[in-house]
Amino acid sequence: MSKFTTAGNLRRHLTTQHGFSIPHRFSIERRRNSEIYIYVGEPPSSDVEIQQHCACPCCNDHFAELTSLNCHFFGAHYEYVGHQSQGESDQQDEENVPSSSLSVTPNSTGQKRNYDEALCLDGIIFDSPLGEHLFAKNFDVSNAFGAMKASLATNKSKLSLEDNLFLALSSTSILLLQPNKYPDEVQPFFSYDDWREASERIQLMFKIKRLPMPIATTMQFIEITDKLRSKSIxxxxxxxxxxxxxxxxxxxxxxxxxxxxxxxxxFVALDEDMHEMERCSRFVDPFLSGLFDDPDNGVYLRWTDETTLTATKSCGVKWGSSLAYGEAKPATQVDNHLVVNKDLVKVALLCKEALDNQLYEGMLGIQVIGRTVAFYVLTLPAQSLYTLIPLAQIELPDSLQDLPSFATETPSLLKVLDAFDRLCVPAAHPEVTRQRLAPTLTMSKILQLFSESKGCKRPCNLYLRYN
Structure with a gap:
């Protein structure tokens, strides 16, 4: 069995010898030494005892066992796997390569499914609910959430990300609290009353509440937009x-x-379909920019690519701290439960990383599907327990004709702005926040626990209104 000391050599071998389709130019972040790991090409001498890991050639993950790398590669980088024809060369490979080595020639749909569905806990540790606990009345939310996380290690195969969003978020210490929904995946750990109490406790703790409608302001908005609709102005x-x-x-x-x-x-809704970038620039960006873009105070709403947005506060002439993160997808994806769930997991991970690095009170999350915009706030109320609270779900108008009725959404929008202004700020007690932090699982690690398989009959707890 061949050994390779550089990722480039291994990628070249997989491409030329096994038909993998790894891009010729491939860039990954350099592996850097830490307190736990030191990266070396070869052991310095036979007298030095070194635990050798198998490194992934396509990302920074590494594993103590080759079989774990095998599981990781087919779960996280399956798009690079080649499809060799069966024949003498395959038979020769099977004879010469030990069974513990990385298998690179899946020969059937069944094999592909087995690789994708195999649970891999390598490099994943679920921390216990130690230290400060969160209580809702007499119910220990931290203990229940800890049991929820620990249950992931008892599974024999991957769960579907499509219908296990709450468990997927729990794997990286995030508890999604939706008081009006009681999903099956949380029922073994929270009774219905405890689930509602936990949500109410967090909302009370962070003063998250629906604000009263400003009647005078709302009527002014309606009057102006109605005159515009009638072409009076x-x-x-x-x-x-x-x-x-x-x-x-x-x-x-x-x-x-x-x-x-x-x-x-x-002026009226268009029958023509729009490209996603055009939809964002015409419907979503003017709305979100009005709410969050504030150059006078150094806050900018930015699209870092076609689907990812962030609200960033500048520091002089440089970008400073992040205040919000969001993901956008076209309305055609509204029934793609896997994409919808995966996007929210990505938003939650971005918010968690920003909160951890900046030691903030909270972080705003935004998920856009077509013209539907959902707002969340991520907070850290106890040790190793982050809570993701839904704030509002808004459907943007598709023409000026619907703008007067949209004015009735002002209470929900004020709730979002209130949470943004109060919570997306540096923590009042940064040392307390620092003690509460928990490690973040990357998306590739989460996909070691959850499958990206799809099923048309699987329920989705995160359902957005159709646009």
Whole structure:
């Protein structure tokens, strides 16, 4: 069995000898020494005892056993796997390569499924609920959540990410609390009453609540947009009126969001399909920019690529801290439960990493599917227990005709802005926050526990309204 001391040599071998389709130019972050691991090409001498790991050639993960690397590769990098034809060369490989080595020639659909469904706990440790616990009345939320995480290690095969979102988030110490839903995956650990009590406890702790509707402001929005709809005033006139209203700070942001939509929305809904970037620039970006883009205070809403957005606070001429993260997908993906769930996991991971690195009170998460925008806030109320709380789910209007009725969403939007202004700030007690931190599982690690297989009959606890 051949050994390779560099990832490039192994990738080249897999490509030329086994038909893998790994890109010629492949960039991964350099492996750096830590307190736990030191990376060497070859052992310095036979007298030095070194525990050798098998490193993945396509990412920074490494494993004590070759079989674990095998499981990881077919779970996280299956798109690179080649498909050799069966014949004498395959038979020769089977004779010469030990059974514990990385298998690179899946010959049937059944084999592919076995690789993808195999549970791999290598490099994954679920921490126990030690230290500070969270209680909801007399119920120990931390203990229940700890049992929920620990249950993942008892599975013989991967669970489906498509219908196990709550468990997937729990693997990286995030508890998604939706008081109006009681999914099957949490029922062994939380009774219905305890589940609701836990959610209410967090909302009370962080003062997350629906704010009363500002009747006068809402009526002004409706009046202006209704006059625009009847063509009594122009778009420019409507924007000027909105921006000249005497409003409180958060209501001014709502007026700015309305003004942005007035400038971009078609007069009537279009029958033509739009490219996703066009949909974001016409419907989503004017709305979100109005709420969160505030250059005067150094806050910028940025699209880092076609689907990922962030609200970032500048520090001089450099980007500083992050305040929010989001993912956007087209409306055609609304019934793709795997994509919807995976996007929320990605948003939660980005928010958790930012909260950990910056020691913030909370972090805003945004998930966009078509014209539906869901807002969440991630907090850290106890040791190794992050909570993800839904704030609001808003469906953006597709034309000026629906804008007056959209004005009735002001209480939900004010709830989002209130949480953003109060919680997306540096922690009042950073040392306490630091003691509560828990390690973050990367997406590739989570996919060692959860399958990306799809099933049309699987339920999805995270269902967004159709656009």
């Amino acid at each position: 122009s778009r420019v006139g409507a924007v000027i009126r909105l921006k000249s209203l005497t409003l409180q700070a958060q209501e001014k942001k709502l007026a700015k969001a309305f003004a942005g939509m007035i400038s971009k929305l078609p």
